[in-house]
Amino acid sequence: MKLTIHGAARQVTGSMHLLEVGQYKILIDCGLDYEKDRSIQSNEDFPFNPADIDVVVLTHAHIDHSGNIPTLVRMGFNGQILSTAPTADLTELLLLDSVNIFMNKAHKGRKHGKGKFGTNAQPLYLQKHVMDAMDRFVTIGFNKPFRITGDIELTFVPVGHLLGAAAAIFKINDNGTEKSIAFTGDIGRKNYPVLDDPQALPPVDFMVTESTYGGRMHTKDKSVEETLIEVIDKCCIKEQGRMIIPAFSIGRTQSLVYSLNKIFSSGLLPPVKVFVDSPMASIATGIFRKYHNLVNKEAQEFYKAQGDEFEFDNLTYVETLKDSRQISNYFEPCIIISSAGMLEGGRIQDHLFYNIQNYYCTILFIGYCAKGTLGHRLLRGDSIVHIKDRDLAVYATIKQTDVLSAHGDHEDLVNNVKQQDKTKLKNVYLVHGEESSMQALSDSLTADGYTVTIPEKGVSYIL
Template identity: 45%
Template structure:
């Protein structure tokens, strides 16, 4: 069989790996958007380096856009095979892809205005277009079959597969392909994105056993989580008391709509039910996060024991009297300038775009406030610039004084760090593991991770690199 890396190769986004079997079956693992470089977005995503109509099967590990975001375009360009994912991934993907299309349309409207201004005419030729339309999202849903974790899926005489829990976010899975070739069975594992161990809501990632090859994410390779002996509950409670009670300020928490928002709201609910949370309003302000939170609530069987026990005892994971959902943009604007001491959880996590940018803009210059960065921020994003500790930060072309306290915590991280990845590799190696291919990471960090792996060959493939696996 041949394995080719067409995305997330020596970079983080655009996950897409092609497996071609001797009997002719062609399988794609994930089909994510590559948004590593905004300028090259169209060039990197519009066309595929293979014929989509020749693919038989697409396996989707989880709903994040860097893994799922180009599937509707794959369909637009001829893919009509089967898509397999977990049931929560299918539900979340529907919302996330719609959201991704809305973001593309906003960008396109901006560019069209520029185009008309430049050309000074209302010509429609060469106008920027979105990668796909709503129709292709609907077609994706129609082509999908859901597979539960642990069930064996027989695709044809040369391929069967099964999922393992990956942690990370609701419904995320690692996938094992069992390939029958030349009378023997070879097993190849794809981690998808793995979760941090002991995360809120989601179970721990489960290592493979008895695999021959492993394709692994390496987002936090070479990095350790900030050591914090405190639990997530303690970190949040301390900041709510310090900022909202003692200083009468606002605690603003940028959080991705799927995953981190739910972990934070659940933790606040735990504090409330224990009678520890002060009488401070909590606002969740992201339409996508509100919809995703409902999907978490309805997929309890995919959550960890702590979440199940909490649900059993309190009847809900997320609903408690202090939690308010912000329904529309007007309310959101009002909240961003109000002086009520409160907690605001809003998207997106790296403070790039979305409603969080307005909350940060209107609150960053007040000493009483705190901005709590709860996850990885890529270089150059507003979250990253805030963390650099500068006195002024540019938001929407204006310099704003940074007077709020800027804090960072890794207690809500959605990826394993360097040591956790090494432990995962060790647990996955029962003697037969021949090679590990690292993807979904920066090359320098991958090299640090590879250097610490003992007794197994570790490779860092470049985009388009192929390997014969035998």
């Protein structure tokens, strides 16, 4: 049995791991690599022949795990794609959105004749390739063993993080010897709005685990509701201003809406108008409703007692671009939730353009912003930012909280491994994190007596 880490090696994006059992090749995740100095087109450069891959196993829908699957199909992959049902639905939504992003960027590249995408840049894939990929999906329920071949069994174990997200657990007969390996995907955190807590993984011989928040701890002194109440009370109640929350459409927005529902329906704050300005968020919320049996017990009990957790008085889902622009004419206190979370494109840029110089506006970041993004520039305190071809002074208040981060922190990651028997777990391979995060997590696990490897990209390991 051989493991090769082809993506998210000593970096966060581009998850792609190859597990070979004899001649049988399993690709776990196939995400887009967004690291700096790499063009989108470079994602075509697979380190293997896509036609040689027998099956793809997808841990969850996020683009850094799923976003290169249509390219794999376009370049010859002809097998099944195994995932949970919510992951399949959310992946289709995200991949179709990626096509729109590719088309827009290619158009801008041709229009300006310069830049990263260049005059001859082509979209990485088209809608046809997305639909060809979706035709290959086979969905599997949680904790239901699925036999891929006579020698390979797959089980999906829920890990929180996103609706449908799972760790992929393989039991393998390798030339008469039984071996097991877990690929965690992205691990969620306990007590997260809407989502169940991560489930403990079964004992395995090897583990490939994410390390995004290695060395970093989440704020634990305040709950999600307490944090939101404090900021909303100051911005929207006392100052009679408006709050803009950049949020990813899938996952983060649904958890935020549910938290606001609990606050306002309990009378913890006076009513405030809330706009969710993201067509994708509206569709994703429909998928959350479709799989309501998979949301956490608290959300299900809320539904039984008070109705739809994603609907409440004063909440409006904004559909059309015309209605989105009309929000600028709403002069009462309000909360605007819009994508994208890092402010790179989407309707959020219109709201920033009209409010960045508003002293009575607070911009609340609830997620990570990568270096080089507009969100990162605002968080580091730039006094002037470039939005929609204009340089604008920043007069709005900029705040950030990690209470809605969907990733487990250092303690969560360590505990996930420590549930394993040291005498059985032979090696832990760290992926999906910056090198400093991987090293911090490695140091903690090594001190606890675990064997840890931080793989180099493309290096193979015989298991």
